[in-house]
Amino acid sequence: MRSRNCRLASMLVALVLALVTAPGALAQCGLSMKSYKPASWQPSIGTAHLARTAFDDGDEDGPAIVGMWHVLFVAHTMSGQPIPSNAYPTIDNALVVWHSDHTEIMNSFRPPQDGNFCLGVWKKTGTRTYLLNHIPWFANQFPNATNNGIGDPVGPTQIIENVTLSGDGNSYSGTFTLRTYATDGTPGIWFTGLVSATRVTTSTTVPGLL
DSSP states (O other), X not given: OHHHHHHHHHHHHHHHHHHHHHHHHXXXXXXXXXXSOSOOEEEETXXXXXXXXXXXXXXXTSOOOOEEEEEEEEEEEETTEEOOGGGOOEEEEEEEEEOTTSEEEEEOSSOGGXXXXXXXXXXXXXXXXXXXXXXXXXXXXXXXXXXXXXXXXXXXXXXXXXXXXXTTSSEEEEEEEEEEEOTTSOEEEEEEEEEEEEEEOTTOOHHHHO
């Protein structure tokens, strides 16, 4: 019986040593905690916490553009021709969300039946500066002959924005280029102009956006 207990104790000691040395062995095999993305669980004494995800816009020391915004697009040129300054049109008035995974969604000021949601992707280009590639997909013409119902199909649009976030993180502004296309990809009219946005918060009211 004494011999059996000694063997059992030896086995338990060996098991404990194996568990203690396993992380070092895994590390020597080239496995790194950094390889576990977008998130990994890391142990701590008595607790576990979710590691910082890879979805990060790089603004640890300042405000981030992630969030919800009220955005205005004001055109200054159409197809290369300047628009008189007293007639600059607001070609879109939208609610926009920039996501932490570098995607974006816009609720555009278009009739819902003709398609008023569109999508984009973005990247950080410098200190509080960002590039957005936004592509409204196929939709329907509006206004149409009767100004109701669903109009004829129209092709996609591409909006490129270069914007700078304010120091307090509550607004951004910059330039945009909007190019339209026919359903077969033939280029149509295009606009350039200025884009401006204010952050939507839990205190924002509808009258404050109008």
